Amino acid sequence: MNYVGTLMYSMLVGLATTIEIFLLTLVLSIPLGIVVALARLSKIQFINLTAQFYIWIMRGTPLLLQLIFIFFGLPLIGLTFDRLTAAILAFVLNYCAYFGEIFRSGIQSIDNAQYEAAEVLGLTPVKTFLRIILPQAIKRILPAISNEVITLIKDTSLVYVVGIGELLRAGKIASNRDATLLPLFVVGLFYLILTAVLTKTFKGFEEKFSYYR
Amino acid sequence: MILKVESINKSFHEKSAIKDISFEINGGEILSIIGPSGAGKTTILRCINGLERCDGGSIEICGLKLCKEENNQCIYPSPKKLRKLRSNIGMVFQGYNLFPHLTVLENIIEAPINGFNVAKNDAENKAIELLDMLGLKEKVNSYPFELSGGEKQRVAIARACALNPKLMCFDEPTSALDPELTDDIAKIIEKLAQEGMAVLIITHDMAFAKRISQRIIFIEAGKILSAINIKPFLSE
Numbered sequence: 001m002n003y004v005g006t007l008m009y010s011m012l013v014g015l016a017t018t019i020e021i022f023l024l025t026l027v028l029s030i031p032l033g034i035v036v037a038l039a040r041l042s043k044i045q046f047i048n049l050t051a052q053f054y055i056w057i058m059r060g061t062p063l064l065l066q067l068i069f070i071f072f073g074l075p076l077i078g079l080t081f082d083r084l085t086a087a088i089l090a091f092v093l094n095y096c097a098y099f100g101e102i103f104r105s106g107i108q109s110i111d112n113a114q115y116e117a118a119e120v121l122g123l124t125p126v127k128t129f130l131r132i133i134l135p136q137a138i139k140r141i142l143p144a145i146s147n148e149v150i151t152l153i154k155d156t157s158l159v160y161v162v163g164i165g166e167l168l169r170a171g172k173i174a175s176n177r178d179a180t181l182l183p184l185f186v187v188g189l190f191y192l193i194l195t196a197v198l199t200k201t202f203k204g205f206e207e208k209f210s211y212y213r
Numbered sequence: 214m215i216l217k218v219e220s221i222n223k224s225f226h227e228k229s230a231i232k233d234i235s236f237e238i239n240g241g242e243i244l245s246i247i248g249p250s251g252a253g254k255t256t257i258l259r260c261i262n263g264l265e266r267c268d269g270g271s272i273e274i275c276g277l278k279l280c281k282e283e284n285n286q287c288i289y290p291s292p293k294k295l296r297k298l299r300s301n302i303g304m305v306f307q308g309y310n311l312f313p314h315l316t317v318l319e320n321i322i323e324a325p326i327n328g329f330n331v332a333k334n335d336a337e338n339k340a341i342e343l344l345d346m347l348g349l350k351e352k353v354n355s356y357p358f359e360l361s362g363g364e365k366q367r368v369a370i371a372r373a374c375a376l377n378p379k380l381m382c383f384d385e386p387t388s389a390l391d392p393e394l395t396d397d398i399a400k401i402i403e404k405l406a407q408e409g410m411a412v413l414i415i416t417h418d419m420a421f422a423k424r425i426s427q428r429i430i431f432i433e434a435g436k437i438l439s440a441i442n443i444k445p446f447l448s449e
Binding site: 120 | 262263264296297299300302304306308310311312313314323324327328329356357358372373376
Protein backbone atom coordinates (compact mmCIF):
# COMPACT_ATOMS: atom_id res chain seq x y z
CA MET A 1 0.00 0.00 0.00
CA ASN A 2 2.84 2.32 0.82
CA TYR A 3 4.31 1.58 -2.57
CA VAL A 4 1.05 2.58 -4.34
CA GLY A 5 1.18 5.81 -2.34
CA THR A 6 4.59 6.65 -3.77
CA LEU A 7 3.16 6.22 -7.30
CA MET A 8 0.29 8.61 -6.76
CA TYR A 9 2.03 11.88 -7.55
CA SER A 10 3.25 10.89 -11.02
CA MET A 11 -0.04 9.11 -11.74
CA LEU A 12 -2.12 12.15 -10.85
CA VAL A 13 0.07 14.36 -13.04
CA GLY A 14 -0.50 11.86 -15.87
CA LEU A 15 -4.20 11.77 -15.12
CA ALA A 16 -4.41 15.57 -15.39
CA THR A 17 -2.89 15.43 -18.89
CA THR A 18 -5.26 12.62 -19.89
CA ILE A 19 -8.27 14.66 -18.74
CA GLU A 20 -6.94 17.80 -20.38
CA ILE A 21 -6.61 16.12 -23.78
CA PHE A 22 -9.95 14.40 -23.32
CA LEU A 23 -11.87 17.58 -22.49
CA LEU A 24 -10.22 19.74 -25.16
CA THR A 25 -10.95 17.12 -27.81
CA LEU A 26 -14.58 16.80 -26.75
CA VAL A 27 -15.29 20.51 -26.53
CA LEU A 28 -13.87 21.07 -30.00
CA SER A 29 -14.88 17.96 -31.86
CA ILE A 30 -18.56 17.72 -30.89
CA PRO A 31 -19.64 21.11 -32.33
CA LEU A 32 -17.34 20.59 -35.32
CA GLY A 33 -18.90 17.14 -35.74
CA ILE A 34 -22.26 18.84 -36.35
CA VAL A 35 -20.61 20.92 -39.06
CA VAL A 36 -19.10 17.78 -40.64
CA ALA A 37 -22.54 16.11 -40.55
CA LEU A 38 -24.12 19.09 -42.30
CA ALA A 39 -21.34 19.12 -44.90
CA ARG A 40 -21.83 15.40 -45.44
CA LEU A 41 -25.57 16.00 -45.93
CA SER A 42 -25.05 19.02 -48.18
CA LYS A 43 -26.68 18.94 -51.58
CA ILE A 44 -23.74 20.89 -52.96
CA GLN A 45 -21.65 18.20 -54.61
CA PHE A 46 -18.26 19.76 -53.82
CA ILE A 47 -18.94 20.14 -50.09
CA ASN A 48 -20.47 16.69 -49.87
CA LEU A 49 -17.56 14.97 -51.63
CA THR A 50 -14.99 16.88 -49.58
CA ALA A 51 -16.70 15.74 -46.38
CA GLN A 52 -16.82 12.16 -47.62
CA PHE A 53 -13.13 12.25 -48.50
CA TYR A 54 -12.22 13.72 -45.12
CA ILE A 55 -14.23 11.08 -43.27
CA TRP A 56 -12.64 8.34 -45.36
CA ILE A 57 -9.12 9.51 -44.51
CA MET A 58 -9.82 10.01 -40.82
CA ARG A 59 -11.62 6.73 -40.30
CA GLY A 60 -9.47 4.87 -42.78
CA THR A 61 -6.10 5.35 -41.07
CA PRO A 62 -5.02 4.64 -37.50
CA LEU A 63 -5.19 7.55 -35.08
CA LEU A 64 -1.63 6.69 -34.05
CA LEU A 65 -0.46 7.22 -37.61
CA GLN A 66 -2.31 10.52 -37.82
CA LEU A 67 -0.59 11.69 -34.63
CA ILE A 68 2.82 10.76 -36.02
CA PHE A 69 2.03 12.43 -39.33
CA ILE A 70 0.96 15.70 -37.74
CA PHE A 71 3.81 15.91 -35.24
CA PHE A 72 6.70 14.47 -37.27
CA GLY A 73 5.45 14.73 -40.86
CA LEU A 74 4.05 18.23 -41.15
CA PRO A 75 7.27 19.95 -39.97
CA LEU A 76 8.84 18.65 -43.20
CA ILE A 77 6.63 21.11 -45.09
CA GLY A 78 7.21 23.84 -42.53
CA LEU A 79 4.18 23.27 -40.29
CA THR A 80 5.45 22.78 -36.77
CA PHE A 81 3.27 22.36 -33.71
CA ASP A 82 4.20 21.85 -30.10
CA ARG A 83 3.38 18.43 -28.66
CA LEU A 84 0.07 19.22 -27.06
CA THR A 85 -1.22 21.23 -30.03
CA ALA A 86 -0.27 18.43 -32.42
CA ALA A 87 -2.00 15.89 -30.20
CA ILE A 88 -5.20 17.96 -29.86
CA LEU A 89 -5.22 18.64 -33.61
CA ALA A 90 -4.95 14.95 -34.43
CA PHE A 91 -7.61 13.96 -31.91
CA VAL A 92 -10.04 16.66 -32.96
CA LEU A 93 -9.65 15.88 -36.67
CA ASN A 94 -10.10 12.18 -36.02
CA TYR A 95 -13.01 12.36 -33.59
CA CYS A 96 -14.77 14.99 -35.65
CA ALA A 97 -15.15 12.46 -38.43
CA TYR A 98 -16.71 9.89 -36.11
CA PHE A 99 -18.97 12.41 -34.37
CA GLY A 100 -19.92 13.77 -37.79
CA GLU A 101 -21.18 10.37 -38.88
CA ILE A 102 -23.06 9.90 -35.62
CA PHE A 103 -24.74 13.30 -35.98
CA ARG A 104 -25.56 12.50 -39.59
CA SER A 105 -27.31 9.29 -38.57
CA GLY A 106 -29.31 11.20 -35.96
CA ILE A 107 -30.27 14.01 -38.31
CA GLN A 108 -31.30 11.59 -41.04
CA SER A 109 -33.41 9.56 -38.63
CA ILE A 110 -35.79 12.49 -38.08
CA ASP A 111 -38.95 12.08 -40.10
CA ASN A 112 -39.39 14.39 -43.07
CA ALA A 113 -42.80 15.30 -41.61
CA GLN A 114 -41.00 17.36 -38.96
CA TYR A 115 -39.29 19.46 -41.64
CA GLU A 116 -42.56 19.92 -43.48
CA ALA A 117 -44.41 20.96 -40.32
CA ALA A 118 -41.70 23.52 -39.58
CA GLU A 119 -41.73 24.74 -43.17
CA VAL A 120 -45.47 25.37 -43.36
CA LEU A 121 -45.27 27.13 -40.00
CA GLY A 122 -42.80 29.57 -41.51
CA LEU A 123 -39.63 28.61 -39.63
CA THR A 124 -36.41 29.31 -41.51
CA PRO A 125 -34.19 26.33 -42.38
CA VAL A 126 -31.66 27.41 -39.72
CA LYS A 127 -34.30 27.70 -36.99
CA THR A 128 -35.81 24.41 -38.10
CA PHE A 129 -32.47 22.67 -37.71
CA LEU A 130 -31.51 24.23 -34.40
CA ARG A 131 -34.89 24.12 -32.66
CA ILE A 132 -36.71 21.16 -34.17
CA ILE A 133 -34.29 18.68 -35.76
CA LEU A 134 -31.11 18.85 -33.67
CA PRO A 135 -32.74 18.48 -30.23
CA GLN A 136 -34.58 15.36 -31.42
CA ALA A 137 -31.46 13.99 -33.14
CA ILE A 138 -29.35 14.41 -30.00
CA LYS A 139 -31.76 12.30 -27.94
CA ARG A 140 -31.42 9.47 -30.44
CA ILE A 141 -27.63 9.55 -30.75
CA LEU A 142 -26.74 9.87 -27.07
CA PRO A 143 -25.89 6.15 -26.68
CA ALA A 144 -23.61 6.30 -29.74
CA ILE A 145 -21.94 9.50 -28.50
CA SER A 146 -21.42 7.91 -25.11
CA ASN A 147 -19.66 4.98 -26.78
CA GLU A 148 -17.36 7.30 -28.67
CA VAL A 149 -16.57 9.38 -25.59
CA ILE A 150 -15.57 6.27 -23.64
CA THR A 151 -13.31 5.21 -26.51
CA LEU A 152 -11.77 8.68 -26.47
CA ILE A 153 -10.74 8.56 -22.82
CA LYS A 154 -8.77 5.39 -23.55
CA ASP A 155 -7.41 6.64 -26.90
CA THR A 156 -5.74 9.56 -25.11
CA SER A 157 -3.01 7.07 -24.12
CA LEU A 158 -1.78 7.22 -27.74
CA VAL A 159 -0.20 10.63 -27.18
CA TYR A 160 2.87 8.88 -25.71
CA VAL A 161 4.05 8.67 -29.32
CA VAL A 162 4.71 12.42 -29.46
CA GLY A 163 6.34 12.35 -26.05
CA ILE A 164 3.51 13.57 -23.86
CA GLY A 165 3.36 11.94 -20.45
CA GLU A 166 -0.14 10.87 -19.53
CA LEU A 167 -1.70 8.31 -17.24
CA LEU A 168 -0.67 5.10 -18.99
CA ARG A 169 2.85 6.36 -19.59
CA ALA A 170 3.26 7.26 -15.92
CA GLY A 171 2.27 3.69 -15.09
CA LYS A 172 4.63 2.17 -17.64
CA ILE A 173 7.58 4.20 -16.40
CA ALA A 174 6.96 3.11 -12.84
CA SER A 175 6.44 -0.47 -13.94
CA ASN A 176 9.77 -0.59 -15.81
CA ARG A 177 11.65 1.19 -13.07
CA ASP A 178 10.40 -0.97 -10.23
CA ALA A 179 10.05 -4.23 -12.21
CA THR A 180 6.46 -4.75 -11.09
CA LEU A 181 3.07 -4.86 -12.82
CA LEU A 182 1.33 -3.18 -9.92
CA PRO A 183 1.46 0.36 -11.38
CA LEU A 184 -0.30 -0.89 -14.50
CA PHE A 185 -3.11 -2.32 -12.40
CA VAL A 186 -3.46 1.05 -10.73
CA VAL A 187 -3.63 2.67 -14.17
CA GLY A 188 -6.36 0.23 -15.16
CA LEU A 189 -8.26 1.18 -12.04
CA PHE A 190 -8.03 4.86 -12.93
CA TYR A 191 -9.44 4.21 -16.40
CA LEU A 192 -12.26 2.19 -14.90
CA ILE A 193 -13.13 5.02 -12.54
CA LEU A 194 -13.08 7.54 -15.41
CA THR A 195 -15.30 5.30 -17.50
CA ALA A 196 -17.71 4.79 -14.62
CA VAL A 197 -18.01 8.56 -14.21
CA LEU A 198 -18.63 9.00 -17.95
CA THR A 199 -21.21 6.21 -18.02
CA LYS A 200 -23.06 7.82 -15.12
CA THR A 201 -22.89 11.24 -16.75
CA PHE A 202 -24.37 9.96 -19.99
CA LYS A 203 -27.05 8.06 -18.13
CA GLY A 204 -27.95 11.42 -16.62
CA PHE A 205 -28.13 13.03 -20.08
CA GLU A 206 -30.34 10.23 -21.34
CA GLU A 207 -32.68 10.67 -18.40
CA LYS A 208 -32.76 14.39 -19.06
CA PHE A 209 -33.96 13.67 -22.58
CA SER A 210 -36.45 11.02 -21.49
CA TYR A 211 -39.16 13.60 -20.72
CA TYR A 212 -40.69 12.86 -24.14
CA ARG A 213 -40.99 9.92 -26.45
CA MET B 214 -61.88 35.60 -52.16
CA ILE B 215 -59.19 33.92 -50.14
CA LEU B 216 -57.78 31.25 -52.42
CA LYS B 217 -57.73 31.22 -56.19
CA VAL B 218 -56.17 28.29 -57.98
CA GLU B 219 -55.86 28.60 -61.74
CA SER B 220 -55.11 25.63 -63.97
CA ILE B 221 -52.19 24.25 -61.98
CA ASN B 222 -50.18 21.28 -63.21
CA LYS B 223 -47.67 19.09 -61.47
CA SER B 224 -45.72 16.09 -62.70
CA PHE B 225 -43.40 13.74 -60.89
CA HIS B 226 -40.72 12.17 -63.08
CA GLU B 227 -42.57 13.06 -66.28
CA LYS B 228 -45.73 11.45 -64.91
CA SER B 229 -48.58 13.90 -64.54
CA ALA B 230 -49.99 13.98 -61.00
CA ILE B 231 -52.48 16.82 -61.34
CA LYS B 232 -53.66 18.54 -64.48
CA ASP B 233 -55.43 21.80 -65.08
CA ILE B 234 -56.89 22.15 -61.60
CA SER B 235 -58.82 25.36 -60.96
CA PHE B 236 -61.05 26.40 -58.08
CA GLU B 237 -61.67 29.19 -55.63
CA ILE B 238 -62.59 29.43 -51.97
CA ASN B 239 -64.16 32.40 -50.25
CA GLY B 240 -63.80 33.42 -46.64
CA GLY B 241 -66.19 31.45 -44.46
CA GLU B 242 -66.59 28.74 -47.06
CA ILE B 243 -65.75 25.06 -46.60
CA LEU B 244 -64.66 23.19 -49.70
CA SER B 245 -63.85 19.50 -49.80
CA ILE B 246 -61.83 17.72 -52.44
CA ILE B 247 -62.77 14.08 -52.78
CA GLY B 248 -61.22 11.35 -54.83
CA PRO B 249 -59.72 7.88 -54.66
CA SER B 250 -56.18 7.46 -53.36
CA GLY B 251 -53.62 8.37 -55.97
CA ALA B 252 -56.00 10.81 -57.62
CA GLY B 253 -53.79 13.76 -56.73
CA LYS B 254 -55.71 15.19 -53.76
CA THR B 255 -52.68 15.50 -51.55
CA THR B 256 -50.59 16.91 -54.40
CA ILE B 257 -53.11 19.73 -54.80
CA LEU B 258 -52.87 20.49 -51.10
CA ARG B 259 -49.06 20.36 -51.14
CA CYS B 260 -48.96 22.77 -54.09
CA ILE B 261 -51.19 25.21 -52.21
CA ASN B 262 -49.12 25.21 -49.04
CA GLY B 263 -45.90 25.40 -51.02
CA LEU B 264 -44.47 22.00 -50.10
CA GLU B 265 -44.47 21.14 -53.81
CA ARG B 266 -43.77 23.54 -56.62
CA CYS B 267 -46.27 23.61 -59.48
CA ASP B 268 -45.02 23.15 -63.01
CA GLY B 269 -47.61 25.53 -64.38
CA GLY B 270 -50.62 27.64 -63.44
CA SER B 271 -51.05 30.18 -60.70
CA ILE B 272 -52.10 30.25 -57.06
CA GLU B 273 -53.28 33.39 -55.34
CA ILE B 274 -53.80 33.71 -51.59
CA CYS B 275 -55.50 36.82 -50.19
CA GLY B 276 -54.69 38.64 -53.43
CA LEU B 277 -50.98 37.73 -53.27
CA LYS B 278 -49.39 35.41 -55.79
CA LEU B 279 -47.89 32.25 -54.39
CA CYS B 280 -46.88 31.35 -57.89
CA LYS B 281 -47.61 32.55 -61.38
CA GLU B 282 -46.87 31.26 -64.82
CA GLU B 283 -44.46 33.10 -67.06
CA ASN B 284 -43.06 31.70 -70.32
CA ASN B 285 -44.28 28.20 -69.48
CA GLN B 286 -42.55 28.31 -66.12
CA CYS B 287 -43.93 28.71 -62.64
CA ILE B 288 -42.36 31.65 -60.85
CA TYR B 289 -42.20 31.69 -57.04
CA PRO B 290 -41.31 34.61 -54.79
CA SER B 291 -38.13 34.67 -52.67
CA PRO B 292 -38.00 32.32 -49.64
CA LYS B 293 -38.53 35.30 -47.34
CA LYS B 294 -41.66 36.47 -49.15
CA LEU B 295 -42.86 32.91 -49.42
CA ARG B 296 -42.62 32.49 -45.65
CA LYS B 297 -44.62 35.65 -45.10
CA LEU B 298 -47.23 34.55 -47.60
CA ARG B 299 -47.46 31.16 -46.00
CA SER B 300 -48.47 32.62 -42.67
CA ASN B 301 -51.86 33.11 -44.36
CA ILE B 302 -52.18 29.35 -44.76
CA GLY B 303 -52.73 27.01 -41.85
CA MET B 304 -52.07 23.33 -42.36
CA VAL B 305 -53.25 20.34 -40.34
CA PHE B 306 -51.37 17.26 -41.52
CA GLN B 307 -52.89 13.82 -41.63
CA GLY B 308 -50.30 12.62 -39.09
CA TYR B 309 -50.53 15.99 -37.23
CA ASN B 310 -46.70 16.28 -37.25
CA LEU B 311 -46.47 17.79 -33.78
CA PHE B 312 -42.99 18.43 -32.40
CA PRO B 313 -42.54 15.60 -29.86
CA HIS B 314 -39.88 17.37 -27.80
CA LEU B 315 -42.03 20.44 -27.16
CA THR B 316 -45.05 20.81 -24.88
CA VAL B 317 -48.47 21.60 -26.28
CA LEU B 318 -47.94 25.28 -25.52
CA GLU B 319 -44.40 25.29 -26.98
CA ASN B 320 -45.68 23.60 -30.14
CA ILE B 321 -48.15 26.42 -30.63
CA ILE B 322 -45.90 29.38 -29.81
CA GLU B 323 -42.81 28.10 -31.67
CA ALA B 324 -43.65 29.63 -35.05
CA PRO B 325 -45.07 32.96 -33.82
CA ILE B 326 -42.04 33.58 -31.58
CA ASN B 327 -39.23 32.15 -33.67
CA GLY B 328 -40.61 32.66 -37.14
CA PHE B 329 -42.54 35.90 -36.88
CA ASN B 330 -41.10 37.72 -33.85
CA VAL B 331 -44.34 37.85 -31.89
CA ALA B 332 -43.74 38.77 -28.23
CA LYS B 333 -43.70 35.70 -26.00
CA ASN B 334 -46.52 36.98 -23.80
CA ASP B 335 -48.82 37.71 -26.73
CA ALA B 336 -48.07 34.35 -28.32
CA GLU B 337 -48.80 32.51 -25.07
CA ASN B 338 -52.05 34.37 -24.47
CA LYS B 339 -53.20 33.61 -27.97
CA ALA B 340 -52.22 29.94 -27.59
CA ILE B 341 -54.10 29.58 -24.31
CA GLU B 342 -57.14 31.25 -25.85
CA LEU B 343 -57.03 28.76 -28.74
CA LEU B 344 -56.56 25.78 -26.41
CA ASP B 345 -59.48 27.00 -24.34
CA MET B 346 -61.67 27.19 -27.43
CA LEU B 347 -60.63 23.64 -28.39
CA GLY B 348 -61.23 22.28 -24.89
CA LEU B 349 -57.56 21.52 -24.22
CA LYS B 350 -56.76 24.06 -21.57
CA GLU B 351 -55.61 21.49 -19.03
CA LYS B 352 -53.15 20.00 -21.57
CA VAL B 353 -51.05 23.15 -21.91
CA ASN B 354 -47.94 21.57 -20.43
CA SER B 355 -48.42 18.03 -21.72
CA TYR B 356 -46.16 16.49 -24.33
CA PRO B 357 -47.62 15.08 -27.56
CA PHE B 358 -47.00 11.47 -26.50
CA GLU B 359 -49.32 12.02 -23.56
CA LEU B 360 -52.25 12.98 -25.79
CA SER B 361 -54.88 10.89 -27.57
CA GLY B 362 -55.19 11.04 -31.35
CA GLY B 363 -58.11 13.47 -31.20
CA GLU B 364 -56.26 15.71 -28.77
CA LYS B 365 -53.19 15.72 -30.98
CA GLN B 366 -55.33 16.81 -33.88
CA ARG B 367 -56.78 19.68 -31.89
CA VAL B 368 -53.27 20.77 -30.87
CA ALA B 369 -52.31 20.68 -34.55
CA ILE B 370 -55.32 22.89 -35.30
CA ALA B 371 -54.37 25.30 -32.53
CA ARG B 372 -50.79 25.40 -33.82
CA ALA B 373 -52.01 26.12 -37.34
CA CYS B 374 -54.35 28.86 -36.04
CA ALA B 375 -51.67 30.65 -34.04
CA LEU B 376 -50.68 32.88 -36.94
CA ASN B 377 -54.28 33.83 -37.77
CA PRO B 378 -54.29 32.24 -41.22
CA LYS B 379 -56.99 33.15 -43.71
CA LEU B 380 -57.02 29.68 -45.23
CA MET B 381 -57.01 26.45 -43.22
CA CYS B 382 -56.14 23.18 -44.91
CA PHE B 383 -56.92 19.73 -43.56
CA ASP B 384 -55.42 16.56 -44.97
CA GLU B 385 -57.74 13.61 -44.23
CA PRO B 386 -59.01 15.03 -40.94
CA THR B 387 -61.24 12.04 -40.14
CA SER B 388 -58.90 9.23 -41.17
CA ALA B 389 -57.71 8.40 -37.65
CA LEU B 390 -60.79 9.36 -35.63
CA ASP B 391 -63.61 7.41 -34.02
CA PRO B 392 -67.07 8.27 -35.38
CA GLU B 393 -68.01 10.32 -32.32
CA LEU B 394 -64.84 12.37 -32.64
CA THR B 395 -65.66 13.04 -36.28
CA ASP B 396 -68.60 15.10 -35.14
CA ASP B 397 -66.35 17.13 -32.82
CA ILE B 398 -63.88 17.95 -35.56
CA ALA B 399 -66.75 18.89 -37.87
CA LYS B 400 -67.97 21.38 -35.28
CA ILE B 401 -64.49 22.83 -34.85
CA ILE B 402 -64.06 23.26 -38.60
CA GLU B 403 -67.48 24.90 -38.87
CA LYS B 404 -66.50 27.28 -36.11
CA LEU B 405 -63.34 28.27 -37.97
CA ALA B 406 -65.41 28.97 -41.06
CA GLN B 407 -67.89 31.01 -39.06
CA GLU B 408 -65.00 33.20 -37.98
CA GLY B 409 -64.32 33.94 -41.63
CA MET B 410 -61.62 31.42 -42.52
CA ALA B 411 -61.67 29.66 -45.84
CA VAL B 412 -61.39 25.93 -45.24
CA LEU B 413 -60.02 23.35 -47.66
CA ILE B 414 -60.46 19.70 -46.78
CA ILE B 415 -58.88 16.75 -48.54
CA THR B 416 -60.76 13.59 -47.74
CA HIS B 417 -62.18 10.36 -49.04
CA ASP B 418 -64.86 10.37 -46.36
CA MET B 419 -67.94 11.21 -48.44
CA ALA B 420 -70.34 11.35 -45.49
CA PHE B 421 -68.07 13.78 -43.68
CA ALA B 422 -67.60 15.93 -46.76
CA LYS B 423 -71.37 16.10 -47.30
CA ARG B 424 -72.00 16.92 -43.66
CA ILE B 425 -69.59 19.82 -43.56
CA SER B 426 -68.91 21.35 -46.97
CA GLN B 427 -70.62 24.02 -48.98
CA ARG B 428 -69.02 22.59 -52.08
CA ILE B 429 -67.39 19.35 -53.06
CA ILE B 430 -64.96 18.85 -55.91
CA PHE B 431 -64.47 15.34 -57.21
CA ILE B 432 -61.16 14.48 -58.76
CA GLU B 433 -59.84 11.43 -60.48
CA ALA B 434 -56.53 10.77 -62.19
CA GLY B 435 -55.41 14.31 -61.44
CA LYS B 436 -58.37 16.05 -63.05
CA ILE B 437 -61.55 17.64 -61.76
CA LEU B 438 -64.50 15.44 -62.70
CA SER B 439 -67.27 17.55 -61.26
CA ALA B 440 -68.16 20.01 -58.56
CA ILE B 441 -71.37 20.11 -56.60
CA ASN B 442 -72.91 22.63 -54.27
CA ILE B 443 -74.14 21.02 -51.07
CA LYS B 444 -75.36 23.98 -49.06
CA PRO B 445 -76.15 27.42 -50.34
CA PHE B 446 -73.30 29.74 -49.46
CA LEU B 447 -73.99 33.36 -48.75
CA SER B 448 -71.05 35.21 -50.20
CA GLU B 449 -69.18 37.82 -48.17
